[in-house]
Amino acid sequence: MPGGTGAAGGGAGLLSEDDRLFAGIELGGTKAIALIVRGRRILASARFPTGQPEQTLGVIGDRLEAWQAEHGRPEALGIASFGPVGLDRSRADYGHITSTPKPGWQGTDLVGHFRKRFGLPIGFDTDVAGAALAEHRWGAARGCDVAIYITIGTGIGGGVIVNGEPLHGLIHPELGHLRVRRTAGDDFAGVCPFHGDCLEGLASGPALGARAGMDGAAIPDDHPVWDRVAAELAEAMAMLMLTLSPRRILIGGGVFQHRQGVLARVRARTAERLNGYVAGVGEAELAGIIMPPALGDRAGPLGAIALAYRSS
Amino acid sequence: MPGGTGAAGGGAGLLSEDDRLFAGIELGGTKAIALIVRGRRILASARFPTGQPEQTLGVIGDRLEAWQAEHGRPEALGIASFGPVGLDRSRADYGHITSTPKPGWQGTDLVGHFRKRFGLPIGFDTDVAGAALAEHRWGAARGCDVAIYITIGTGIGGGVIVNGEPLHGLIHPELGHLRVRRTAGDDFAGVCPFHGDCLEGLASGPALGARAGMDGAAIPDDHPVWDRVAAELAEAMAMLMLTLSPRRILIGGGVFQHRQGVLARVRARTAERLNGYVAGVGEAELAGIIMPPALGDRAGPLGAIALAYRSS
Numbered sequence: 001m002p003g004g005t006g007a008a009g010g011g012a013g014l015l016s017e018d019d020r021l022f023a024g025i026e027l028g029g030t031k032a033i034a035l036i037v038r039g040r041r042i043l044a045s046a047r048f049p050t051g052q053p054e055q056t057l058g059v060i061g062d063r064l065e066a067w068q069a070e071h072g073r074p075e076a077l078g079i080a081s082f083g084p085v086g087l088d089r090s091r092a093d094y095g096h097i098t099s100t101p102k103p104g105w106q107g108t109d110l111v112g113h114f115r116k117r118f119g120l121p122i123g124f125d126t127d128v129a130g131a132a133l134a135e136h137r138w139g140a141a142r143g144c145d146v147a148i149y150i151t152i153g154t155g156i157g158g159g160v161i162v163n164g165e166p167l168h169g170l171i172h173p174e175l176g177h178l179r180v181r182r183t184a185g186d187d188f189a190g191v192c193p194f195h196g197d198c199l200e201g202l203a204s205g206p207a208l209g210a211r212a213g214m215d216g217a218a219i220p221d222d223h224p225v226w227d228r229v230a231a232e233l234a235e236a237m238a239m240l241m242l243t244l245s246p247r248r249i250l251i252g253g254g255v256f257q258h259r260q261g262v263l264a265r266v267r268a269r270t271a272e273r274l275n276g277y278v279a280g281v282g283e284a285e286l287a288g289i290i291m292p293p294a295l296g297d298r299a300g301p302l303g304a305i306a307l308a309y310r311s312s
Numbered sequence: 313m314p315g316g317t318g319a320a321g322g323g324a325g326l327l328s329e330d331d332r333l334f335a336g337i338e339l340g341g342t343k344a345i346a347l348i349v350r351g352r353r354i355l356a357s358a359r360f361p362t363g364q365p366e367q368t369l370g371v372i373g374d375r376l377e378a379w380q381a382e383h384g385r386p387e388a389l390g391i392a393s394f395g396p397v398g399l400d401r402s403r404a405d406y407g408h409i410t411s412t413p414k415p416g417w418q419g420t421d422l423v424g425h426f427r428k429r430f431g432l433p434i435g436f437d438t439d440v441a442g443a444a445l446a447e448h449r450w451g452a453a454r455g456c457d458v459a460i461y462i463t464i465g466t467g468i469g470g471g472v473i474v475n476g477e478p479l480h481g482l483i484h485p486e487l488g489h490l491r492v493r494r495t496a497g498d499d500f501a502g503v504c505p506f507h508g509d510c511l512e513g514l515a516s517g518p519a520l521g522a523r524a525g526m527d528g529a530a531i532p533d534d535h536p537v538w539d540r541v542a543a544e545l546a547e548a549m550a551m552l553m554l555t556l557s558p559r560r561i562l563i564g565g566g567v568f569q570h571r572q573g574v575l576a577r578v579r580a581r582t583a584e585r586l587n588g589y590v591a592g593v594g595e596a597e598l599a600g601i602i603m604p605p606a607l608g609d610r611a612g613p614l615g616a617i618a619l620a621y622r623s624s
Contacts, residue, residue: 084590099592146481160555162474162481169458169474169557170593170601177589178554179547181493194589235491242490243472243555245481277489277506278396280411281482289482 023064023074023120024304026127027081027110029102030154033301034060036067036074043071045301053108061117068118076121078308079110080130080300083157087125087168095124101193123311127151128159129166130303131293135250136161137306139294144247148240149293150175151253151300156200160244176200180235183228199236203229205255217254221261230262234269237290241270241278250293257297266290333383335376335432336390336616338439339422341414342466345613346372348379348386355383357613365420373429380430388433390620391422392442392612395469399437399480407436413505435623439463440471441478442615443605447562448473449618451606456559460552461605462487463565463612468512472556488512492547495540511548515541517567529566533573542574546581549602553582553590562605569609578602 019039026033028050035045046063050056068074084100086093095111111124125133132141132149141147141161150158158175160167167173177198188211190201201207205216212225219225240249256263267290271283281289293299331351338345340362347357358375362368380386396412398405407423423436437445444453444461453459453473462470470487472479479485489510500523502513513519517528524537531537552561568575579602583595593601605611 144481146479162479163477165475167458167474167557169456170553170559171557171590173557174554174590178551179493179585181491194587195585239490239551240555241482242486243552245479245483245485247482273491273507275506278483278486 021072021074022076022078022305022308023067024078024080024301024308025060025064025114026130026300026304027079028127028300029082032056032060033304034063035301035305036064036071037305038071043067052104057108057110057113061114064118074120074308076123076308076311077114077118078123078130078304078306078311079114080125080127080304080307081110083126083128084171084174085110085124085126087172095122121311123307123309125166125307126157126159126172127300127303128157129161129172130159130307131252131295131299132159132161132250132303133166133306133310134295134299134302135248135293136164137309138302139299140250140291141248146244146246147248147250148175148244148246149250149252149299152203152205152251152255153253154205156204156253160246175236175240176204178236178239180232180239183231186228188228199232202232203255208255221259226262226265230265231269233266234273237266237270237286238273241274241281241289245278247289249290250299251290252293252297252299257292260292263290263292333386334388334390334617334620335379335386336392336613336620337372337376337426338442338612338616339391339393340439340612341394344368344372345616346375347613347617348376348383349617350383355379364416369420369422369425373426376430386432386620388435388620388623389426389430390435390442390616390618390623391426392437392439392616392619393422395438395440396483396486397422397436397438399484407434433623435619435621437478437619438469438471438484439612439615440469441473441484442471442619443564443607443611444471444473444562444615445478445618445622446607446611446614447560447605448476449621450614451611452562452603453560458556458558459560459562460487460556460558461562461564461611464515464517464563464567465565466517468516468565472558487548487552488516490548490551492544492551495543498540500540511544514544515567520567533571538574538577542577543581545578546585549578549582549598550585553586553593553601557590559601561602562611563602564605564609564611569604572604575602575604 021038023036032048032050036043084098086096086098097105097108111122135141147161156176160173179198190197191207192198192201208216212219267286268283333350335348344360344362348355396410398408398410409417409420423434447453459473468488472485491510502509503519504510504513520528524531579598580595
């Protein structure tokens with residue numbers, strides 16, 4: 001899913017067998033990706049910086065309109081958004097971004113905006129629930145009754161699929177803000193404005209940068225910060241195994257994308273924490289549970305398409 | 313649900329409107345309860361010590377047989393068992409107790425035993441999933457898309473209901489073994505043989521007894537141990553809010569049954585930990601989420617009945 005606009009053939013084999021047209025928007029905190037697919041083919045995709053709401057949603061809508069003129073009217077539009085978002089259809093804040101600290105976006109009515117402009121059925125959920133749904137439909141979580149997708153980037157978020165549907169209760173999971181036990185002698189205060197040393201405050205890109213004194217992407221795999229971070233992530237993995245009993249925990253996002261060695265350390269520490277209690281799950285079994293997403297960085301935008309499929 | 317055998321009228325208004333006959337067994341680590349219900353009435357119930365498997369299942373079966381002779385053949389039998397249990401119908405260990413440390417019970421085929429003896433449809437799950445299902449059907453979790461039932465007694469366990477069904481993934485939730493951050497200056501090692509200071513190792517009846525130097529039930533509500541325990545339980549409550557986004561967390565079991573003041577402290581500490589991040593959920597809202605079960609100590613045996621309903 002490269003930047004700019006263009007036809008991308010990378011979806012071949014992933015999407016539906018039929019020939020229907022769907023559009024999607026993955027709205028992230030720093031960038032948005034719009035795309036349009038027909039059957040198995042991604043016809044076009046485009047990337048936009050996430051600026052102020054009216055302007056950002058306007059230019060995305062203009063692009064969708066241009067694609068509609070070129071390719072025809074989509075069956076449905078999927079919107080996978082950064083959160084927290086309103087997901088209860090009986091409430092007035094359904095389809096809105098709710099309590100975000102992101103300037104200007106609090107209370108933005110995403111579903112209302114695009115429904116008014118296009119009159120299409122709209123599938124809506126968090127960006128991470130969309131990615132989890134895409135992995136469940138086309139990726140590494142196919143056939144899994146319980147599956148989790150976690151993204152570790154500028155923030156940490158997670159989506160949960162139970163029996164083919166995103167998990168919604170009071171709101172939706174907020175896995176990035178779990179509090180974990182720290183390793184001995186570690187006094188890093190964490191960078192989360194709400195919680196300090198929650199998972200996002202400890203292991204997101206900005207947190208890693210602050211801990212290692214260099215850009216997160218530049219930290220070598222043998223840097224000592226990974227020992228602490230692997231232990232902290234393992235605490236969260238053990239929590240997820242004990243609360244949700246997932247068959248997959250797929251870890252995506254920029255920070256871990258090419259860090260197989262760190263992921264192996266996370267699995268080893270997770271096995272230590274579970275200590276044989278979850279029947280038959282040791283380090284070897286965790287290699288088939290805690291994995292990278294099969295769709296890679298396409299999980300997010302294909303998540304928007306998976307949400308469009310659900311709505312139609 | 314008193315000990316011994318007898319008709320219990322306490323179910324009036326709780327159970328189904330129809331007049332069908334169902335039987336249930338709640339199999340706990342120290343005691344088992346069998347019961348038979350018709351429509352809204354509990355016709356009879358009986359309590360048994362949990363001894364060796366063959367003897368225990370034998371005398372429970374004898375009682376069910378006597379009830380069947382008196383009342384007729386039930387539509388189905390529900391079994392709600394201590395765990396871990398096998399819940400995947402495609403596996404050979406379905407219906408078995410799997411890796412329990414309880415002497416003699418590892419590998420016991422509960423469903424096979426009663427199916428062979430009675431030839432009835434059998435509903436099967438953990439004791440806590442059964443209790444959660446009963447609270448969802450007749451109790452404090454009615455209408456909740458996501459609900460959790462936790463029992464704090466000689467051990468700690470939890471069942472999760474999502475969209476009306478017990479949550480099963482790789483296995484089932486094991487909420488008692490969550491690891492939580494400890495309060496400053498606390499060096500109690502915990503009593504869990506697997507994990508030391510997991511939730512069960514810190515806050516179960518035996519753990520409380522060890523921490524306070526007296527029987528758990530005798531600890532006064534103003535004993536300082538509750539400050540630490542309320543903080544530890546609040547850590548777990550915050551984890552559950554962030555992972556499962558439940559509308560109810562019902563806390564039952566012997567330890568907390570009459571400790572409303574401690575429960576209020578757990579809610580206050582939970583609100584501090586979430587720190588406003590889960591939209592609109594502060595201490596006041598948590599009073600409608602973290603609650604005692606409406607069915608009280610009948611949640612367990614009625615859980616077996618709720619499982620019987622599901623199977624027929």
